[in-house]
Amino acid sequence: MDKLVSSWYNDQSLPESYIFPPHERPGKLLVPRCNTVPVIDLSDTRTNLVHQILKASQEFGLFQVVNHGVPPNIMSETMSVFHKFFELPAEDKASLTVYTNDPKRCKLVTSTLDYDREKIHLWRDVLRHPCHPDCIEFWPRKPLRYREVVAACSIEAKKLGLEILELLCEGIGIEHGYFEHELTEDLLLGANHYPPCPDPSLTLGIPKHFDPDILTILLQEHISGLQVLKDGEWIGVRPIPNAFVVNIGYILQVISNNKLKGAEHRVVTNSSDHRISVVFCMNPAGNSNIEPAKSVVTATNPPLCRGFQFKEFLDNFYSMEGDADLALQPFKL
Ligand code: OGA
Ligand code: NI
Secondary structure, three states, X not given: OOOOHHHOOOOOOOOHHHOOOOOOOOOOOOOOOOOOOOEEEOOOOHHHHHHHHHHHHHHOOEEEEEOOOOOHHHHHHHHHHHHHHHHOOHHHHHHHOOOOOOOOOOEEEEOOOOOOOOOOOOOXXXXXXXXXXXXXXXXXXOOOOHHHHHHHHHHHHHHHHHHHHHHHHHHHOOOOOOOOOHHHOEEEEEXXXXXXXXXXXXXXXXXXXXXXOOEEEEEOOOOOOEEEEEOXXXXXXXXXXXXXXXXXXXXXXXXXXOOOOOOOXXXXXXXXXXXXXEEEEEEOOOOOEEOOOHHHOOOOOOOOEOOEEHHHHHHHHHHOOOOHHHHHHHHEO
């Protein structure tokens, strides 16, 4: 495994291989942590929720939810388990995450899976694994309560995600239950650790991307870093205690035939704090058929692409270095 950035960040200035080209760098400009990203109170009436979630998903592709019903202790214990995990010595972290290509296994990498081939490295370490109960035996055994706490949080995240998808279905006129089975079968966890960075103006934790999934449910703490692109401008996603950030994935944009907007987002680093974020990505099963939902396609809104298997898209996505638009290109009509 390549050396985790968290094991050497303190020893040197920013290496050349982490410096992004000028047009991608965050620069010194402080992007305001605006209040403009919608915050949706899930205890509101259903009619209001359908309207608000639809509006947020069309305008931003990203919003935060509060009063979502996930117990706050599950959220704080989850963050605490990941703090403890990332504080372990690098050798322990490596030994807890056997590196193989088996998709059921946990992977701990620095930057991306493509470290050896990528031109520029990302200022982060990331732990990934599927959340399916069959895979729990491969999850880290340390910290002690990892499996219990992360299992509880992943169940809540999936439940919340399905609720939000139901509201979106109602909003755009897709039949009830459309996303309930195959299309959200694989819940994947990603835990990002961004250590303090010697020069946040030159590098990124994650550059601009769409998540290649249906919906992403993100847990963060009080340290900001996530930004969303809106009308050509980067907007900071203000951390709110006990909120989840929800973003529309590229595949949901496709299924909605562009009625919903996938969120283009990135992560900036900072020079003083460690930041940890936990993402739950709702992914279709590899062999599921992805196509614009029949109910949203009309004569005036013809399908933007033909049907394809999710795994065909993912193969393209990874060979196109994470460019979702390019990955969809072969299927466009
Ligand atoms: C991701 C991502 C955001 C964050 O993991 O895909 O966008 O705040 N993470 O870490
Ligand atoms: Ni993302």
